[in-house]
Amino acid sequence: MQSSRSIPRRRFLSTCGSCLALAPWSQFMASARAQSNGLKPGQMYPVKLALKYDMIKTNSSVEERFALIKRLGYQGLEMNSPDEVDRDEVVRARDKTGIVIHGVVDSIHWDKRLSDPDAAVRAEGQAGLQTAIKDCKHYGGTTVLLVPGRVSNKDIENFEQVWERSTVEVKKAIPLADELGIKIAIEVVWNDFLTKPEQLVEYVDQFQTPTVGAYFDSSNMLRYGVPSATWIRKLGKRMLKFDLKGFDYTRYAKKEKPKESPWVAIGEGTENWPEILKALDEVGYRDFVTAEVTGGGEKELKDVLERMRRVFTLPG
Numbered sequence: 001m002q003s004s005r006s007i008p009r010r011r012f013l014s015t016c017g018s019c020l021a022l023a024p025w026s027q028f029m030a031s032a033r034a035q036s037n038g039l040k041p042g043q044m045y046p047v048k049l050a051l052k053y054d055m056i057k058t059n060s061s062v063e064e065r066f067a068l069i070k071r072l073g074y075q076g077l078e079m080n081s082p083d084e085v086d087r088d089e090v091v092r093a094r095d096k097t098g099i100v101i102h103g104v105v106d107s108i109h110w111d112k113r114l115s116d117p118d119a120a121v122r123a124e125g126q127a128g129l130q131t132a133i134k135d136c137k138h139y140g141g142t143t144v145l146l147v148p149g150r151v152s153n154k155d156i157e158n159f160e161q162v163w164e165r166s167t168v169e170v171k172k173a174i175p176l177a178d179e180l181g182i183k184i185a186i187e188v189v190w191n192d193f194l195t196k197p198e199q200l201v202e203y204v205d206q207f208q209t210p211t212v213g214a215y216f217d218s219s220n221m222l223r224y225g226v227p228s229a230t231w232i233r234k235l236g237k238r239m240l241k242f243d244l245k246g247f248d249y250t251r252y253a254k255k256e257k258p259k260e261s262p263w264v265a266i267g268e269g270t271e272n273w274p275e276i277l278k279a280l281d282e283v284g285y286r287d288f289v290t291a292e293v294t295g296g297g298e299k300e301l302k303d304v305l306e307r308m309r310r311v312f313t314l315p316g
Helices: 009-014 016-021 025-036 062-072 087-097 119-139 159-180 197-205 220-224 228-238 249-253 273-283 298-311
Strands: 048-052 076-081 100-106 143-146 183-187 212-217 239-244 288-291
Touching: 048 100, 048 298, 062 087, 062 298, 076 119, 076 288, 087 100, 087 119, 100 119, 100 288, 119 143, 119 159, 143 212, 143 239, 159 183, 183 197, 183 239, 197 212, 197 228, 212 220, 212 228, 220 228, 220 249, 228 239, 228 273, 288 298
Parallel strands: 048 076, 048 288, 076 100, 100 143, 143 183, 183 212, 212 239, 239 288
Antiparallel strands: none
């Protein structure tokens, strides 16, 4: 794991221009805090609740799946791309039910990494990213979730190489994203890359464009030892979208083998939800929050939605 202090000086100097562009940060934060809209204890924080499409595990048509989550009370979802689903059928289901497709997930970014040492694999990853951008436009979404790479080998895919290779590939996709009005949202998972909020901020800012931002997962980050609310405050307006699940850090930190799985139901982990809501309010986040859990049929999806509502309700 590498701290942002160890990033080469030449990269630091190259990002100074974007740092200066962010000088009115205090004004932004003051404005964001003013957007609290008089939220009261017991009130649900004003975000829109969504899930991943592949969480809907029913033997039914696309339209029937959309209708199910609409009936339960979800407002949106994210599709995968590339995917085998009929894109036009998805659009018809969207229009029929009113469910918003707020974005897509680049479904090949892990196997066809933009940081892979093989240029041919990176090219496949680039093609997948551009397909995801086009699909997002087709669905009427705003963001493509992208994991830019994985630190997997100290000699051929280390931190520095992941940074350099993925930066080149993301830059290649920006013109298409600009043309179609889609944003590329960088997510940190258990890929040992950008494991500190300062690193994610620097990575996003180097592109010097609002087309590239961050996709924050409130549970993935607990493994790296920095509270979710700290990440949110540091990301600020860079945070384009928000994922959630449940992570029990106590289970994760235990030395015994075999361990209990640290992944738990939403609301049963060690996420500090009151502080997360406070941080979201400070930065003015009001967009979609998307569950990323196992899912299931109607019963399971109803439970997920109820749990989301509970964690996003302001403490009484």
